[in-house]
Amino acid sequence: MKKFESKQAQSFLNVREGWSVQIYSSDRRLLWVLEPSHCWTFLLGCGFGLLLSVIWFNVARYSSPIEPVPSSESSKLQID
Numbered sequence: 828m829k830k831f832e833s834k835q836a837q838s839f840l841n842v843r844e845g846w847s848v849q850i851y852s853s854d855r856r857l858l859w860v861l862e863p864s865h866c867w868t869f870l871l872g873c874g875f876g877l878l879l880s881v882i883w884f885n886v887a888r889y890s891s892p893i894e895p896v897p898s899s900e901s902s903k904l905q906i907d
Contacts, residue, residue, distance in 0.1 A: 848861040 846863065850858045850860075852858050
């Protein structure tokens with residue numbers, strides 16, 4: 828009896844089992860599915876975006892500002 832209970836408890840607490848969230852419309856058509864790979868891809872995208880924004884912010888902060896080069900010629904159409 829103990830073997831049966833421990834085996835059943837192990838299968839209930841197994842976190843490696845796959846999961847998915849499925850959303851259906853009122854007429855029982857599948858609208859969309861959320862799977863673990865979708866969550867991992869979303870989290871990797873958020874992490875990559877955060878890393879990119881931190882790098883971009885640091886590069887922009889320590890770079891010299893771009894100044895426009897003054898033109899030696901005057902404009903051809905001068906309106907008063």
